[in-house]
Amino acid sequence: MAAQLLLGLSILVGLHELGHLIAAKVFGMRVEQYYIGFPPKIFGFRYGETEYNLGAVPLGGFVKISGMVDESLDTKKLSEEPKPWEFRSKPAWQRLIVMMGGIIVNVITGIIVFIVMTYAYGDAYRPKEEVLKYGIVAHELGQEIGLQTGDKILKVNGKDYEKFTDLTSADVLLTDNSYYTIERDGKTMDIPIPGNFLDKFSEREAASNFIDLRLPFTVGEVLEGTPADSAGLKTGDKILQAAGQEIEFFDQFQEVLGNHKNETIALSVNRNGAEGVENNVATPQTLQVRVSEEGTIGFRANPLWDIATTQYSLAESIPIGAQEAFNVVWINIRAFGKILSGEVSASKSISGPIGIAQIFGGEWDWQRFWRITGLLSMVLAFMNFLPIPALDGGHVMFLSYEMISGHKPSDKFLEGAQKVGMVILLTLMTFAIFNDIFKVIF
Numbered sequence: 001m002a003a004q005l006l007l008g009l010s011i012l013v014g015l016h017e018l019g020h021l022i023a024a025k026v027f028g029m030r031v032e033q034y035y036i037g038f039p040p041k042i043f044g045f046r047y048g049e050t051e052y053n054l055g056a057v058p059l060g061g062f063v064k065i066s067g068m069v070d071e072s073l074d075t076k077k078l079s080e081e082p083k084p085w086e087f088r089s090k091p092a093w094q095r096l097i098v099m100m101g102g103i104i105v106n107v108i109t110g111i112i113v114f115i116v117m118t119y120a121y122g123d124a125y126r127p128k129e130e131v132l133k134y135g136i137v138a139h140e141l142g143q144e145i146g147l148q149t150g151d152k153i154l155k156v157n158g159k160d161y162e163k164f165t166d167l168t169s170a171d172v173l174l175t176d177n178s179y180y181t182i183e184r185d186g187k188t189m190d191i192p193i194p195g196n197f198l199d200k201f202s203e204r205e206a207a208s209n210f211i212d213l214r215l216p217f218t219v220g221e222v223l224e225g226t227p228a229d230s231a232g233l234k235t236g237d238k239i240l241q242a243a244g245q246e247i248e249f250f251d252q253f254q255e256v257l258g259n260h261k262n263e264t265i266a267l268s269v270n271r272n273g274a275e276g277v278e279n280n281v282a283t284p285q286t287l288q289v290r291v292s293e294e295g296t297i298g299f300r301a302n303p304l305w306d307i308a309t310t311q312y313s314l315a316e317s318i319p320i321g322a323q324e325a326f327n328v329v330w331i332n333i334r335a336f337g338k339i340l341s342g343e344v345s346a347s348k349s350i351s352g353p354i355g356i357a358q359i360f361g362g363e364w365d366w367q368r369f370w371r372i373t374g375l376l377s378m379v380l381a382f383m384n385f386l387p388i389p390a391l392d393g394g395h396v397m398f399l400s401y402e403m404i405s406g407h408k409p410s411d412k413f414l415e416g417a418q419k420v421g422m423v424i425l426l427t428l429m430t431f432a433i434f435n436d437i438f439k440v441i442f
Contacts (some may be wrong), residue, residue, distance in 0.1 A: 002366065008373040010036055012106065012380055013061040018103030020049070020063045022099040028257050028337055030085040041113040055194065065098070069414040092403045099395040106381035110328070113374030115321030121367060126164040126213055130305050134214040137251040141200060141210045144190045148184060149214065149251060155181040169333040173198050198338060199345050217250045217301040226298020231289035233299060234271060240284055241268035250301050259297040264288055272365040328378040390421025
């Protein structure tokens with residue numbers, strides 16, 4: 001988990017700062033230092049006028065450009081006349097491009113990652129037909145808004161949908177007055193999504209507590225040494241009854257286990273092609289299994305549903321990947337609007353390093369790693385573009401003012417703004433880290 005986070009951030013921060021470095025060098029500015037991470041230095045070398053370093057604190061990075069008021073707050077030489085190679089001696093448009101360089105590289109990186117992932121893996125999804133076949137499982141959060149297990153969701157906000165994931169997409173959760181149109185017991189009705197629902201959905205593990213597809217299943221991998229293994233359950237078994245109750249769907253089986261924790265129950269199992277087959281007709285077997293105190297017996301379910309897969313050519317992947325990348329930015333803009341309006345709690349929505357590491361997961365999966373890295377690249381570009389002093393967006397704001405008004409803010413003003421920006425960033429970082437810790441503990 002931590003290794004994936006460090007690798008992903010190192011790639012993104014390294015490319016971001018490289019964007020600043022390349023733009024600065026193109027315009028003849030002197031770049032004194034290039035850092036991935038923050039000091040103390042682990043490793044470094046000098047090439048030309050620039051010292052390239054790897055820092056021990058892997059939570060960011062920076063480039064130090066001569067004559068620029070940045071987060072280092074090194075202003076000793078600002079009282080001297082600007083040198084030709086200094087940032088402050090260059091035209092405003094060149095300085096603007098230098099400050100946009102990191103953001104531009106992050107956007108390009110995010111787009112490339114999404115294009116490559118679209119081309120390499122296509123789109124595997126559970127189609128609407130699977131939702132209509134058996135309906136949904138409504139967990140606690142789904143039941144709160146009026147959904148019930150077995151409901152078949154026909155439309156979202158009056159429109160058709162294609163994939164199960166469309167039911168919880170940003171377009172649904174970030175849109176005011178959203179609703180589901182469902183079929184229940186042969187009747188059609190609308191289920192409104194409350195205005196405060198997004199705030200609840202932002203809570204930890206809320207997504208898994210909302211809705212799932214209802215699925216018939218067979219026994220998948222049986223974990224060694226578990227009650228299922230001891231009872232003789234085999235991969236491929238079909239569970240017909242549990243504790244005397246008919247079983248068709250996995251949620252029914254989970255409910256039975258939850259009602260019989262720390263008890264031994266009988267399972268009626270159909271085992272085709274193995275024991276219990278007479279005249280090529282499977283006969284049910286009865287197994288006695290002990291349910292754990294967590295309400296499990298130790299196997300992974302093998303869902304019996306169809307997965308639709310769409311493969312794309314490279315030409316098709318380019319617009320699809322680019323749209324997916326920019327959707328990340330649009331979702332962040334809308335989410336910020338919800339936070340600022342008070343509809344969504346900042347404490348539930350903002351995550352720091354711990355929260356990001358949890359997104360990567362505990363197992364190394366290159367497909368997931370690159371998808372999350374592409375997403376973070378677009379998020380990093382968006383966050384850096386915010387007009388906060390000490391961020392690239394703050395520099396862009398002051399440079400835009402200079403280009404429009406024809407007046408450059410004084411170095412003293414920029415130094416003060418940089419200090420204010422650093423306080424804001426440190427406050428936000430502290431909040432995010434402690435918020436992560438609070439969510440993990442509670």
